[in-house]
Amino acid sequence: MAHVSDLISTDIDQYLKNHENKSLLRFITCGSVDDGKSTLIGRLLYESKMLFEDQLAAVESDSKKFGTQGDDIDFALLVDGLAAEREQGITIDVAYRFFSTDRRKFIVADTPGHEQYTRNMVTGASTADVAILMVDARKGILTQTKRHSYLASLIGIRHVIVAINKMDLVDYSEKTYNQIVEDYTTFSKQLGIENITFIPMSAFKGDNITDPSPKMPWYRGTTLMGYLETVEIDDERMKSTPFRLPVQWVNRPNLDFRGFSGQISGGAVKPGDRIRVLPSGKESTVARIVTLDGDLEEGVAGQSVTITLEDEIDISRGDLLVEASEPAEVAKQFETTIIWMHEEPLLPGRTYLMKVGTKTVSATLTDIKYQVNVNTMEHIAAKKLELNGIGVCTISLDQAIAFDAYSNNQDTGGYILIDRLSNNTVGAGLLNFALRRSQNIVMQHVDVDKEARSTIKQQKPCILWLTGLSGAGKSTIANLVEKKLYSMGHHTYLLDGDNIRHGLNKDLGFTDGDRVENIRRISEIARLMVDAGLIVISAFISPFRSERDMARSMVEDGEFIEVHVNTPLNVAEDRDVKGLYKKARKGELKNFTGIDSPYEAPENPECRLDTTNVTPEECADKVIEYMQERGYI
Template sequence: MSDQDVIYKTDALIAQDIDQYLKVHEHKTMLRFITCGSVDDGKSTLIGRLLYDSKMIFEDQLAALEADSKKVGTQGGEIDFALLVDGLAAEREQGITIDVAYRFFATEKRKFIVADTPGHEQYTRNMVTGASTADLAVILIDARKGVLTQTRRHSYLAHLIGIQNIVLAINKMDLVDYDQAVYDGILKDYSEFARSIGIATFTPIPISGFKGDNITGPSDNMPWYKGPALIAHLESVEVNSATDAGKPFRMPVQWVNRPNLDFRGFSGLIATGAVRPGDAVRVLPSGKTSTISRIVTLDGDLDVAVAGQSVTLCFADEVDCSRGDVIALADNPPQAADQFEASIVWMADEAMLPGRPYWLKIGTQTVTATIQQPKYQVNVNDAGGVGSHLAAKTLELNAIGVANLSTDRQIVFEPYAANRTLGGFVVVDKISNATVAAGMLHFSLRRAQNVHGRAPAVGRDFQAGLKNQRPAVLWFTGLWGAGKSTIANLVEKKLARMNRHTFLLDGDNVRHGLNKDLGFTDADRVENIRRVGEVAKLMTDAGLIVITAFISPFRAERDMVRQMMQPGEFVEVHIDTPLADAEARDVKGLYKKARSGELKNFTGIDSPYEAPEDPEIRVDTTKLTAEEAADAIVARLIP
């Protein structure tokens, strides 16, 4: 059947029975795929051609396309299909794709969502975003240029993200006179590279997105090619939902559905597998078990639900289950752990700060996570070989690395290679709420199973009772020269005279021993405060009043320490001194050196200070003497 016959058949069905047409269209399978590759390989043109050939362009759009092609097109007045996708003014002006553009189209056999991803290196994070939900990647190569660095980079990223269906579209064959030797040479080069990074199979297709060769049907210009046309391959490839349906049942709970006293169900999108009424299931991480009594949807109860469906499950028993939990088969549940190795793609302009607490979102679970210094950064360029390892202390924008991370509580997970939903995560900055990274879990760390919490034989309440006091952490923060140490020392002396048991932590007794390996970069400052916080926590467990005097410039780290303590035990004391006053008191001349460039990473000059937004105690040193400030702090701690 020719393409024209398919169109006539579809038009006739629409004219005769629109309901039947919509029903047929509704039950078509959906394939999500991306186009990627180097700049000017023809990604946007290819998608425009797919939209055009599948008759997904309205007449007014076609008229606008023809007008735009004459005005800003790059095809000498002929239709420039790329303009259907490159909608941003900057994209049209430069002839490049900047953002990820999503487009929908359909054929007689299948529906498609295609993501056109940027080719430039600086937009690598955009490519990863588009690839995260894709079943297939179309990697384009300009037949005139062959395999380029960005071809290798995007191939590696597609493989890393877990895309198993890869099409190598060798494009612009019309510009090399449809020469088979050119095609064979590129195929040989790419095959050698693909094997080196672990891509076992891929489907090569010689095409011309502009002319339409091998797009919807065989090309008369390339009789030597005997494989499928691009659309035929896209229509027949197996989608992830079909593969996921054969895996063990997993459903992250999105919300507890309780419309009235007589109904309680647990709603979510089934990630993998299938479930039926009567199946024995387990709720994780609690491990509670029950059986499925009903599978409820808006259209009525189901006898079976499979991966990709959103449903509400009802249990036969009253089992505690809430958002973030995972419902799984009782005899084949996923794992739960709090320490992992993961691949991380950094997407923020600011570099990753090892040890800083971030939000980690995986499935419907949200937890606090800290990322350690990378084990290595992955090389995604040519030098040294794509996929080789580079030493790194942090990850910059668009960098990819492997690092260990830990969460503040156990999360339910599976390796990303087995389950994208329970293995893929995003990292969110706690202050800005911006997404700063995406990642893939490899496995839980063995030490997560070997290290367990131990209840002390002598508890913290008993320790505090012996000392006749309530444990606390007085956390002094402020600029260099604000007067933190001066006031902290006075507070400790006043508490000692009141027979209180204290310990003062500051740079003098921490950076000469515990933290002597740390400098003053942002990453080292984060780790410095993390270690101090852990020590302070142990001291409060011993019943002590801990006094700290650190600049601690970042809110995120001060909040991290607050979360380590019992409610009410963390008392943030902001020694609020204007920068000009602090600089005037600087007897060591450090501000002067910082302003002249002799001293790098100095807080307030070339390193930021994030003042507390709502501290328990604020000391205005322009209005209080050190003695008065110490008295006020002691009165607040011990009324």
């Protein structure tokens, strides 16, 4: 006879096994402020019996504290964890919650309704299969309803539930429900959302959440939980797409094993399948599909595996393994949609790090084609993207990458932008398509290269980048440095800020955006001159670290020497050789560095010159000494 403990253990094991095999649905709640998003999630947690007794007791106590009438429970308090949210009655951060029913597991993200928290909403939506769009039955379709609908469609969420909430406050009116359905259906035609389901409900009272509401007999559709338990998950759809595996790690535990590890982001693969490695284009055949639990006969989207190949070919982290007969595209210039997530604006010409899949490259925004007014869907001209702005842009990379359009594969077509200096994520993007010129323009091989040009000149080419405030003495020192190098027989060229603005950059002003473009053009010229074997001396204010870092990234290590001409603002202003500070103080000269436009001083320059205590001649000698000590001359 079986022991009771054995029976209990068997039941637990069976429960855990059943739980492990359930499918997982990720969904978000979104909509306007106070439409009931947090209340709905709290209700779902309650109805799925995912609350402990102490949690329920705490929320019952808090409900009375925050003014809920009678025995009703304010389920929003289960989710609004931040003190600021409880005090204001709004959601600020993205709150993730887990619950489970007999049929499926769920992860839900409660996203903010306020417009200033658009980036939080996008973060929550990025991994969701379903969006529950809350609509207050008393208010109907609002601007923020349209905003979140557009964002959901942009991110690629295929299933949208329009949850017409607070039906108890409109006496469960069928007429009200029908009017909202008509209004939203008319609006949504321009978004291209594939599947829209309308459900009238009351999250507070529990109507149509888990059971059909007797108070709305006119509605014969699904309940919310019934829909969530049966809707198709995108993971199933991704299994029917072409095979994709971004290589995360080259697995080489010993000389007898070499595999390529990562998570399959599309399709399926079997031993014997022909695959191609991108961007190199080399091909091989799959030998094994290895996991911790043993080899697989087939790997499918969503699984983390290690693939071994029949041939020894060069593969690195960031490469993409694809189905040989249906490969991804390879390009380095794109049209892309960018969602900007940082207080500092996105400016054309500025360079960022782009992380797409497992690959990180350098990316420069070349143009903003238009910004989308997500409240009206209108396309408007823009020279920069502010926080929460969404724009269709062109972007250029320093090397070609393998990709799919975001609409076909979110993993291989989506990316984030990272600030090169702070390492903060500042934007998210969707690759729309490669620009035709990306494939048509290739680098032409030349026989006389930089090494040959510098050897004949008997010098090491480099950029001497002098940066500092106006009046610091950059041009004076740069001129002296060039004279000294010339007298020593070296080949140089001096790029001066004022001189360049008389010709190449005469179309640029002094806004932040124009300053970025000014330095981008100078950096490109300096790079070409270094390739010609010259010592390039650059004397520009160049106020932003990110642009100086961009200039450094264009040449090889050791070819960029940042020289900070360090002069305090009051000293530079006292000199005021050109009278510019006086005009700036009077308001006659806008966007002047140090007055109404910032200067970001170098943190670790190769050479620092303090012009308050030494002469320009002595500063120039210090630069020459630095170059001699390090073998440039």
